[in-house]
Amino acid sequence: MEKALLELRRDLINHGDEAKRKRNADFFPGIKTYGLKNEAVHRLSREYFINVKDRSRLHVFELCEELWKSGYIEESFVACNWSYAVRKQIEETDIKIFERWVDKYVTNWASCDTFCNHTVGEPVMKFRSWTSDLKRWAKSKNRWLKRGAAVSLIIPARKGLFLEEIFAIAETVLTDKDDMVQKGYGWMLKEASKEHQGEIYDFVIAHKSVMPRTALRYAIEKMPPDMKTEAMKK
Numbered sequence: 001m002e003k004a005l006l007e008l009r010r011d012l013i014n015h016g017d018e019a020k021r022k023r024n025a026d027f028f029p030g031i032k033t034y035g036l037k038n039e040a041v042h043r044l045s046r047e048y049f050i051n052v053k054d055r056s057r058l059h060v061f062e063l064c065e066e067l068w069k070s071g072y073i074e075e076s077f078v079a080c081n082w083s084y085a086v087r088k089q090i091e092e093t094d095i096k097i098f099e100r101w102v103d104k105y106v107t108n109w110a111s112c113d114t115f116c117n118h119t120v121g122e123p124v125m126k127f128r129s130w131t132s133d134l135k136r137w138a139k140s141k142n143r144w145l146k147r148g149a150a151v152s153l154i155i156p157a158r159k160g161l162f163l164e165e166i167f168a169i170a171e172t173v174l175t176d177k178d179d180m181v182q183k184g185y186g187w188m189l190k191e192a193s194k195e196h197q198g199e200i201y202d203f204v205i206a207h208k209s210v211m212p213r214t215a216l217r218y219a220i221e222k223m224p225p226d227m228k229t230e231a232m233k234k
Contacts, residue, residue, distance in 0.1 A: 002052075002063055002066075003051075004048050004051040004052055004063070005063060005066060005067070007048070008044060008048045008078065009070075009075075011044055011048075012034045012036060012041075012044065012072070012074055012075070013034060015034070015036055015040055015044070016034035016035040016036055017035045017036070017037075018035060019035070020035040020036065020037060021033050021034065021035025022035070023035075024073065028073060028108045028110070030107070031071070031072075031073050031107060031108055032070070032071045032072045032073065033072060033073050033074065034072060034074050036074050038077070041074045041077045041078065042077070042081065044078070045077065045078045045081040045082065046081075048078075049081070049082055049085055052082070053085070056089075057086040057089035057090065057091075057094075060082055060083065060085075060086050061083065061086075061094075061097060063079075063082065064079040064082050064083050064101075065079075065101065067079035067082075068101055068104075068105035069105065071105075071107070073108065073110065073111060076105070076106070076111040076114075076115075077110075077111070077114060079101075079115075080111070080114040080115045080118065080119060083098075083115070083119045084118045084119045084122075087118075087119065087122055087123060090119075090123045092127045092129060092130075094123075095120075095127070095130050095133050098115075098119065098120055099133065099137065099145070101115070102115065102116070102137075102142075102144050102145050102148045103140075103142055103144075103145055106144040106148070107144075109147065109180055109183075109184075112144045112147055112148055112151065113147075113151050115148075116147075116148040116151045116152040117151055117152070117154050117155060118155070120148070120152040121151070121152045121153065121154055121155040121156065122155060124152060124153070124156060124162075125155070125156050125159075125161060130152075131153075131162060131165040134148075134149040134152055134153065134165070134169060135149065135165065135168055135169060135172065137149035138150070138168075138169045138172040138173050139172055143178050143180055143181060144180075146173055146176065146178070146181045146184070147180050147181050147183075147184035147185075148184075149169050149172075149173070149184075150169055150170070150173070150181075150184040150185040150187070150188040151184050151187065151188065153165065153166055153169070153188050153192075154187065154188060154191050157188055157191035157192040157194075157195075158191050158194060158195070159195070160192075160194075160195030160196060163192060163196055163199060166188055166189070166192050167203060169185065169188070170185050170188065170189060170203070171207075173185050174207060174210065174211060174215075175210050175211075175212070176212075177212075179212075179214055182212045182214040182215040182218075183214060183215070183218055185215055186214065186215035186216065186217065186218025186219045187218050189203070189204070189215075189218070189219035190218050190219050190220070190221050190222055193219065193220075193222055193223060194222060197223060197227075200219060201220075201223060201227055201231070204216060204219050204220060204231050205230070205231060208231060216231065216232070217232075219231075220232075
């Protein structure tokens, strides 16, 4: 295995804290964790990326996949950081690689959001064809692909982009019973409301009879009080 990964893992182990490990395990039941704070993970990620920054994006992706495979949440964050670090090299076909990672390796909302917000969410503004893939993710049986479909459009939504695609994804997962999916698409609608408040409000009003309250509350969070009150009426 690449020396950089071996040394990174050694440092992750050495910097782990038992109390933090227990807190992480309680917060994300069932995950593997070394017990590091996020800032420590990101610092080590930056330090070790120096050793691989001159490699091709595909070589970096191979290392990222090894990190994902470990199942450790800290290693997933490093994989997110490294794949984002080579974002300028990303090609349109790479969405297939990213879909495999989410499908096979993502096991918690933090890894899902860190990866999809940035490594997927920025290039999608360059590769609009990716929105077709995201709409397909929304139809998946995998909860993280469904959440990823929504949270990948968070950054574009803040810029007022992809409103049609945002509504399409929201409609696909509208009545999903999984709270991770509900929170994901509710968050997407909330971010879109910053540039398209009227359109998002109309969408919520039109669907509030079937829209889970969790998703609805997220979607209207940044709206004026009178809009919130009307949207929350039974």
